Amino acid sequence: MSLKLQWPRTLASRLSLIFLVGLILAQALSFGAQYYERFQSARSTMLGNMRSDVSTSIAILDRLPMQERPAWLSRLARTNYDYLLSDGESGAPLDADADEVPVAVTSITAAIGGAHPLKFTRFAGEKKHFQAHVRLSDGSPVTLDVRPAMPPLSPWLPGVLLGQLALLIACTWLAVRIAIRPLARLANAVETLDPNAHPVMLDEQGPTEVAHAARAFNAMQARIAAYLKERMQLLAAISHDLQTPITRMKLRAEFMDDSVEKDKLCNDLGEMEHLVREGVAYARSIHGSTEESRRTDLDSFLDSLVFDYQDMGKDVQLQGKSAAVIDTRPQALRRVLVNLTDNALKFSGAAQLQVDTGAGLTIKVMDRGPGIAEDQLQKVLEPFYRVENSRNRSTGGTGLGLAIAQQLAMALGGSLTLSNREGGGLCAELKLPRSWPPREIT
Amino acid sequence: MEHVDHILIVDDDREIRELVGNYLKKNGLRTTVVADGRQMRSFLEANTVDLIVLDIMMPGDDGLQLCRELRLGKHKATPVLMLTARNDETDRIIGLEMGADDYLTKPFAARELLARINAVLRRTRMLPPNLVVTESGRLLAFGRWQLDTSARHLLDQDGTLVALSGAEYRLLRVFLDHPQRVLSRDQLLNLTQGREADLFDRSIDLLVSRLRQRLLDDAREPAYIKTVRSEGYVFSLPVEILGASA
Numbered sequence: 001m002s003l004k005l006q007w008p009r010t011l012a013s014r015l016s017l018i019f020l021v022g023l024i025l026a027q028a029l030s031f032g033a034q035y036y037e038r039f040q041s042a043r044s045t046m047l048g049n050m051r052s053d054v055s056t057s058i059a060i061l062d063r064l065p066m067q068e069r070p071a072w073l074s075r076l077a078r079t080n081y082d083y084l085l086s087d088g089e090s091g092a093p094l095d096a097d098a099d100e101v102p103v104a105v106t107s108i109t110a111a112i113g114g115a116h117p118l119k120f121t122r123f124a125g126e127k128k129h130f131q132a133h134v135r136l137s138d139g140s141p142v143t144l145d146v147r148p149a150m151p152p153l154s155p156w157l158p159g160v161l162l163g164q165l166a167l168l169i170a171c172t173w174l175a176v177r178i179a180i181r182p183l184a185r186l187a188n189a190v191e192t193l194d195p196n197a198h199p200v201m202l203d204e205q206g207p208t209e210v211a212h213a214a215r216a217f218n219a220m221q222a223r224i225a226a227y228l229k230e231r232m233q234l235l236a237a238i239s240h241d242l243q244t245p246i247t248r249m250k251l252r253a254e255f256m257d258d259s260v261e262k263d264k265l266c267n268d269l270g271e272m273e274h275l276v277r278e279g280v281a282y283a284r285s286i287h288g289s290t291e292e293s294r295r296t297d298l299d300s301f302l303d304s305l306v307f308d309y310q311d312m313g314k315d316v317q318l319q320g321k322s323a324a325v326i327d328t329r330p331q332a333l334r335r336v337l338v339n340l341t342d343n344a345l346k347f348s349g350a351a352q353l354q355v356d357t358g359a360g361l362t363i364k365v366m367d368r369g370p371g372i373a374e375d376q377l378q379k380v381l382e383p384f385y386r387v388e389n390s391r392n393r394s395t396g397g398t399g400l401g402l403a404i405a406q407q408l409a410m411a412l413g414g415s416l417t418l419s420n421r422e423g424g425g426l427c428a429e430l431k432l433p434r435s436w437p438p439r440e441i442t
Numbered sequence: 443m444e445h446v447d448h449i450l451i452v453d454d455d456r457e458i459r460e461l462v463g464n465y466l467k468k469n470g471l472r473t474t475v476v477a478d479g480r481q482m483r484s485f486l487e488a489n490t491v492d493l494i495v496l497d498i499m500m501p502g503d504d505g506l507q508l509c510r511e512l513r514l515g516k517h518k519a520t521p522v523l524m525l526t527a528r529n530d531e532t533d534r535i536i537g538l539e540m541g542a543d544d545y546l547t548k549p550f551a552a553r554e555l556l557a558r559i560n561a562v563l564r565r566t567r568m569l570p571p572n573l574v575v576t577e578s579g580r581l582l583a584f585g586r587w588q589l590d591t592s593a594r595h596l597l598d599q600d601g602t603l604v605a606l607s608g609a610e611y612r613l614l615r616v617f618l619d620h621p622q623r624v625l626s627r628d629q630l631l632n633l634t635q636g637r638e639a640d641l642f643d644r645s646i647d648l649l650v651s652r653l654r655q656r657l658l659d660d661a662r663e664p665a666y667i668k669t670v671r672s673e674g675y676v677f678s679l680p681v682e683i684l685g686a687s688a
Contacts, residue, residue: 243527244455247549251461254552273549296603300596300656307607307652325602330595 012180019172027164047107050081054144055111057083062116062136080104081146088131088143094120104146108132182210186217193221232283239279246273278400281335282383285407291329298324302355302363305337315350316341322355326432332408333432336416339405340365340428348425361432368425377418381406402428447563448472448490452482452508453497453525462495465552466559479503479511486517493559496542497525506540513541521562525550565633581684582618584677585666587657588684589618596656609634610653613646617667617677626674650675 008014057076061069061083073083081104094105105120112118112134122130132144189202201221202214250269256262299321309316337353344351348369356362372380379385383403402418405428409416414432421427449471453459456477463473474491476482479502482494494512498505509522524545543562546555581597582589588597594611596604606614612634616625625633627646634649650667653659659666668678 240527243548244458248455248457248461250549251458251465251552254465255461269549276549277547294603295601296605297598301603301605303656304605304607304610307610311607311609330603330605 011183012176015176015179016172019175020168023168023172024165027168031161043103047103050078050104051107051111053078053111054081054108055113058112058116058134058136058142061142062138066138066140080148081144084143084145085140086143087141088121088133088145089123091121091123091131094122094130102130102146102148104148105130105132108144108146182206182213186213189217193224235279236283239276239283242272242276246276275400278404282400282404282407285332285335285404285411291331293327293329296326296328296330296333298322298326298355298361301330301333302337302353305334305341306353309341309345309351314345316345316353317351318353318355320355322357322361324357324361326361328412328432332412336405336408336412336430337363337365339401340430343367343401343428344369344426363430363432365428365430366421366425368421368423371420371424371426372418374420377420380418381416405430446470446472447492447559448474449493449495449559450482450485450491451475451495452478452500452505453495454478454500455497458497462552462555466556469556471556471559479508482508490517491520493521493523493563495523495525495555495559497527499527509540509542521566523555523558523562568629568632583682583684584618584621584679585657589614591615604656606656607652609649610656613649613653617675618681621677621679621681624670624673624676630674646675 008017060072060076064072069085073085076083109118112132116137117135119133120130121133122128129145129147132146134142134144136142186202189200192200201218204211204214204218206214246269250266250273253262253265253269256265302318302322306316306318341351341353344365344367348367350367352364352366354364354366356364381402384399385403386399406416409430412432414430417429417431419427419429449466451459451462451466451473453462453475454477459475459477463475466473474485474489476485478500494517496505496509503511505524505526509524512518512520512522518541521543522541524542525548526545527548543566544558546558580591582591586599589595590597594608595606598604613630616630616633630646634646650669651661654661654664654667657666664678666677666679668676670676
């Protein structure tokens with residue numbers, strides 16, 4: 001199994017990673033360089049000292065009478081090396097070619113000069129050290145035991161390093177957050193962008209780039225709204241201006257003698273009229289209604305709707321009671337339910353309304369018609385979309401009824417979803433907010 | 443000689459007003475067509491008509507303005523039927539608030555218009571209402587309820603909207619227009635049949651019981667609509683017209 005390094009998915013983690021790795025590397029480099037420099041200068045100082053110290057010590061020992069030498073040893077001893085008046089331990093001779101020669105060897109060699117015979121032995125093991133064996137002028141041996149060690153680090157240094165790391169992480173987090181937040185806000189704004197609703201303007205403050213993006217987004221939003229409005233005005237104007245000629249034609253048709261042709265003409269005119277009405281209604285539903293929100297008794301509202309259908313001899317039934325009083329725009333809500341019910345009646349001849357207050361307020365309009373293929377459930381909510389096989393022109397729809405219902409459902413602060421029922425048929429579910437804000441921003 | 447109803451048609455579209463005029467003439471009504479408010483006023487100076495068909499969308503004075511004007515002048519009792527091009531509830535509501543008796547949306551069929559004209563005439567003749575709802579008084583108050591006659595719904599004491607079906611509204615309206623007066627089933631049926639055949643197969647009795655439920659009226663001990671044995675029903679409470687503040 002090969003371990004593949006995964007590039008993190010979010011921009012935030014990527015940026016953090018880059019910042020953090022970069023900063024830590026840079027920090028490590030500068031720390032390393034400083035440490036190296038310090039090490040170098042410390043060593044050269046130390047070696048210089050050692051050279052004069054060793055040369056002095058050896059000279060002193062050389063001059064001292066044999067019996068006085070032991071008394072001086074403790075005075076001559078240093079942290080890293082001390083003197084023994086013996087041949088020292090026997091060990092492997094230091095091979096200048098093969099072994100890594102400690103720098104101190106050079107200093108000692110330089111300190112002794114050619115004055116006394118000198119040889120080195122080294123000892124591997126737990127405490128790595130080497131010894132320099134010197135013969136004094138009187139032939140007695142002196143051994144220099146050298147234990148190379150770094151000058152100790154200050155105990156506060158790791159603390160400072162950790163503090164630095166923490167500072168790095170904090171700064172990275174802050175920088176990434178500042179960089180990402182406007183982006184997240186923009187994404188959120190784009191996601192909730194609904195050209196039909198009141199535009200939510202982004203704050204145009206902040207760093208230049210962010211302000212620029214916000215301005216661009218706001219401008220785009222305004223443009224979309226303007227296009228939509230223009231489109232809707234066009235649709236409304238065409239629909240509206242068609243009403244007069246259609247009225248004339250209808251009136252004229254009624255002066256014709258009864259014939260098949262007259263019936264057909266009347267049917268065609270009826271279809272045109274329907275399309276024009278729906279066109280106007282759709283344009284209005286997009287524009288947003290000027291209707292005010294009212295406290296409405298839902299049960300009587302649904303009752304009256306169902307009774308109107310029943311009085312026209314239509315098979316529409318209502319199930320359930322909500323006992324709810326909601327703030328809503330009654331005409332818009334009625335239009336949604338009428339469109340859904342008409343749709344159900346068109347495809348199955350009967351409609352069943354069901355009101356439910358369980359998880360939230362929902363009104364279902366159900367039929368036992370042919371239903372809609374799963375992949376088209378969403379598309380039928382688009383204007384002028386018709387399902388190919390079952391719901392085509394010959395059934396007399398304009399393709400706007402569901403689109404209007406959908407638009408108005410959103411305008412009511414609710415949502416409309418279609419689904420196929422178990423056992424066949426379509427279920428249109430209207431979810432309503434418990435309380436639609438009665439105050440409208442105008 | 444039998445009275446022939448005289449209908450005045452006001453519409454800026456020449457073809458529509460003439461087609462409508464001819465159709466109504468063909469169906470036994472007397473018609474006069476005019477193109478705008480100016481012509482309407484000068485015609486009504488010297489004549490009286492039985493009903494005015496008024497288009498809302500007209501250049502110059504529009505239908506709403508003319509309707510309001512009619513309601514203030516000497517023709518305030520003449521029924522008005524509005525023609526609106528917009529299939530919009532607000533237009534309808536405004537039209538009814540201005541004092542129109544009914545409305546019809548364009549495009550309409552001529553026979554639909556004829557049916558409406560006849561319905562309005564029948565309604566206003568058969569039993570002239572005791573109360574005249576006007577622009578400034580479109581709320582009818584009775585008992586614990588108020589009826590908004592333009593939006594066609596009930597308001598309870600808290601101002602909560604209680605919807606009425608079309609048939610329920612018309613029946614209640616008949617009762618409220620003739621309070622404390624016994625109405626026979628035949629009269630009720632006639633007066634409530636404003637539209638097409640909405641009352642498909644529904645007896646007045648069923649409608650009354652539905653209305654009682656809507657008004658939260660106890661059917662055994664009704665406070666609003668009382669049954670008068672073998673005669674019909676009576677709306678037993680006084681009705682009051684309120685100012686137009688919903």
